[in-house]
Amino acid sequence: MKRAYGLGTRSVAVLLLSVSLAGCGLPRSGPSKSEILAGSVEKLGTTYIVPVDARVARAASKSPELGFSADFVTADVVGSDVIHPGDTLSLVIWENVDDGLLASKGVNATELQELQVDDAGFIFVPYAGRIRASGNTPETLRQAITDKLKEQTPDPQVLVSRAAGDGATVSVLGNTGAQGVFPIERPTRTLSSMLARAGGIAVDPETAQITVTRRGRTGSVWLKDLYRNPRMDIALRGGDVILVEKDTRTFTALGATGGQTRVDFDSPNMTAIEAIAKVGGLNTNLADPKGVFIMRDETPEIASAVLGQAGLRETQRVAYVLDLTQPDGIFNARDFIIRDGDTIYVTEAPYVQWQKTLSVLTGTASSANAITNAAGG
Structure with missing residues (x-):
């Protein structure tokens, strides 16, 4: 009897020790x-x-609200036909004579391809000399060339075509249909039209973020806000860098949730x-x-x-x-x-x-009983 009583005491001791440790030693998902x-x-x-x-x-x-500063928003649309240093021009000159200044005999049209505007803003046209092109539109440049040539050939007709150069392009990067350097042309003077020119957005529109960098300044806007608020559809400038990226914000969920993980935002x-x-x-x-x-x-x-x-x-x-x-x-x-x-x-x-504690205690009590029964047997 004494031996059985001793074993029972040890079993109770094990049970009491389990009770004392249950509150601090049980597994859980975090602090209470x-x-x-x-x-x-x-x-x-x-x-x-x-x-x-x-x-x-x-x-x-x-x-923090995304959006463009006043410097971006108030900038006027740049005419797509303004010529800048570095631009490349093409000229076609028709002369109203059989043997003209520029054209070969029997041909009354002369093409001058890839005339690059120099750093000072000038181009050279034979028989017209150096003519300022920078700051002019193709129409005003056409008139200037015509005025120079008509003194030497009767009724010249001039056509000026402008291909965008260093001063009239933007870089489009990130999640778009096509990345690259695109000219600012008449249909692509604004941010939304340039994004369309680059093949549109290649990420979920709900989380697409557009960032424009211009001369060291940066502004960002959600794609949805770009279309909802016309003021955010800013006019572009030569040298702008447009970056399209997915929202990079995250939050973390822990504890007694359906899932413990880091989660991406799916809306602004x-x-x-x-x-x-x-x-x-x-x-x-x-x-x-x-x-x-x-x-x-x-x-x-x-x-x-x-x-x-x-x-x-x-x-x-x-x-x-x-x-x-x-x-x-x-x-x-x-x-x-x-x-x-x-x-x-x-x-x-x-x-x-408490449930976990009771589960432990129930298991401990069962083990204690088993020990006692074994000892009694």
Whole structure:
């Protein structure tokens, strides 16, 4: 009897030890809600814990807007027929005589191909000399050449054709139908028309972002906004670089969600409720709908508005808390805009740890009974 009692005591000891370790040694997807709250600034931690209501959702959802600055927007459309240094021109000159200045006998038309405008803006035309081409249109240049030649040959007729050169081209890069250097011509004076000339967009229009670099300045716009807002369809300038790329923003989902992963944005503005749905929603067997956290390094301006603390000058760690059980909880989640780099973390419901603990205890008790029975046998 004494021996059996001793074995039973050891079994109970094992059971009690399991109980003491169950709360801290069980597997889980991350910190509990209480552990996150313990790291708040109020408890000498480094993170501000901010419950999300309608006011907070509005204040925290301000994102940097894409768009072009006034320098881009107010630039006038450049006439496609303005000639620049480096451009290449073609001339055809008809003379109203059988034996003209330029044409061979019996031929009254002369073609002058690939006349490049020099750095000073001039071209050379036989019998007309050096003529300024830069800054003129083909029509005004035609008239200037005609005036020079008519003093030497009767009623000359001149045709000037302009091929875009160094000063009237743009570079198109990234996810387009065709990349390359394209001339600014009459149909392609604006951003949207040049994108069409380059074969259109080769990525999802919902996430396509257009960036234009001009003389060291850069502006970006969503493709959808380019078509919705005519002001964003800016006039192009020679030397512009147009880059088309897919939205590179991401957020990370962790904890008791349908999937734990890094997720690409699929729209310019993604709300918290859309982000949660994108990873499969809350895990119905694990998630605590009162403990949905959005972790963010908040800008000083927005942090001041959210926390009601004027004068903040440094980035602040903020953990926004969504309680989806509240009457307006889902509305607040629908209004809260996710930003690049956010982490969405969903805590496990309190009963989950109890369930895991009971599972361990049940298994431990069964093992203890088996030991006791074996000893008694």
